[in-house]
Amino acid sequence: MDTVTAGDAEIPALGLGTWQNTGPGCAETVETALELGYRHVDTAQMYDNEAQVGEGIARSNVDRDDVFLTTKLDRGNLRADDARESFEQSLEKLDTDYVDLLLIHWPHPRVPFEETLGVMDDLYQEGNVRQLGVSNFTTDQLREAREIADAPIATDQVLYNPYKDQSNLLDYCQREGVALTAYSPLGRGEAITDGTLAEIGDTYDKSAAQVALRWLVQQENVVAIPKASSRDHLEANLAVFDFELTGAEMERIAGLDGSIRRRLWNRLPGLMRKVPF
Ligand code: NAP
Numbered sequence: 001m002d003t004v005t006a007g008d009a010e011i012p013a014l015g016l017g018t019w020q021n022t023g024p025g026c027a028e029t030v031e032t033a034l035e036l037g038y039r040h041v042d043t044a045q046m047y048d049n050e051a052q053v054g055e056g057i058a059r060s061n062v063d064r065d066d067v068f069l070t071t072k073l074d075r076g077n078l079r080a081d082d083a084r085e086s087f088e089q090s091l092e093k094l095d096t097d098y099v100d101l102l103l104i105h106w107p108h109p110r111v112p113f114e115e116t117l118g119v120m121d122d123l124y125q126e127g128n129v130r131q132l133g134v135s136n137f138t139t140d141q142l143r144e145a146r147e148i149a150d151a152p153i154a155t156d157q158v159l160y161n162p163y164k165d166q167s168n169l170l171d172y173c174q175r176e177g178v179a180l181t182a183y184s185p186l187g188r189g190e191a192i193t194d195g196t197l198a199e200i201g202d203t204y205d206k207s208a209a210q211v212a213l214r215w216l217v218q219q220e221n222v223v224a225i226p227k228a229s230s231r232d233h234l235e236a237n238l239a240v241f242d243f244e245l246t247g248a249e250m251e252r253i254a255g256l257d258g259s260i261r262r263r264l265w266n267r268l269p270g271l272m273r274k275v276p277f
Pocket of ligand 1: 234
């Protein structure tokens with residue numbers, strides 16, 4: 001598995017997304033993924049599945065220390081006391097005494113970054129958090145977070161797939177040695193039926209989904225965290241490190257727009273950042 005170096009971390013370039021995978025099925029997915037070779041799992045307080053993610057790791061035959069485990073502070077838990085208390089609950093649910101990466105899930109327009117990052121810095125010093133990160137931050141917000149935090153900010157986890165341009169943020173991340181973690185890398189499923197991706201994939205005997213993931217992990221500093229539930233999907237998504245897209249194919253994929261629905265969805269993070277819910 002390729003890795004991306006950021007902060008003090010080596011982040012496996014492909015991780016398992018777990019949003020909307022809850023209940024016993026989630027523990028099973030995590031256990032299967034680890035058995036197949038995944039070493040990076042992404043969860044969040046908001047996903048209501050930290051206990052099942054912890055259970056999947058515990059049930060697997062992979063050591064906890066060999067898994068890169070991410071969780072995220074919920075937007076309602078960004079005040080200092082809430083951040084610490086909710087993080088302790090996350091550790092309990094995950095059945096571990098540290099996470100590899102702790103993210104601010106969404107910036108809150110009414111909570112100064114200093115307040116949350118101060119607690120995250122303490123958790124980093126105490127050893128319960130190995131890396132700090134943010135999610136859904138603009139390039140300016142990422143720059144500001146990096147100025148405020150004492151510990152390195154290893155990643156900004158953002159919406160990134162062939163239908164979403166992130167070139168400004170990616171340029172910054174590549175210059176500064178920050179990982180860009182791509183969420184919804186398959187466009188929440190849209191990439192799977194994309195004719196252009198399928199056509200490119202035919203050359204390599206790969207599916208459209210695999211081409212979308214390859215396009216991401218082939219870019220410097222990019223990590224992708226596709227969500228998959230079935231063994232077949234889990235296995236397929238890992239098999240993206242044995243072929244290479246040409247420069248022309250990379251550009252063609254970057255030029256894709258996606259459906260109107262996808263383009264509207266792509267505007268959601270911008271709206272969410274402004275709404276103080
Ligand atoms: P996604 O990964 O783009 O797409 C997931 C969909 O693709 C699921 O329906 C999955 O089906 C399907 N799929 C996966 N692999 C496939 C394959 N090889 N062939 C065909 N279909 C396949 O969507 P996402 O869940 O929105 O994003 C991924 C992860 O990013 C999340 O789970 C979460 O961990 C993270 N995320 C973070 C944020 C944030 O604000 N930080 C926001 C959104 C997501 P099955 O489940 O049936 O396999």
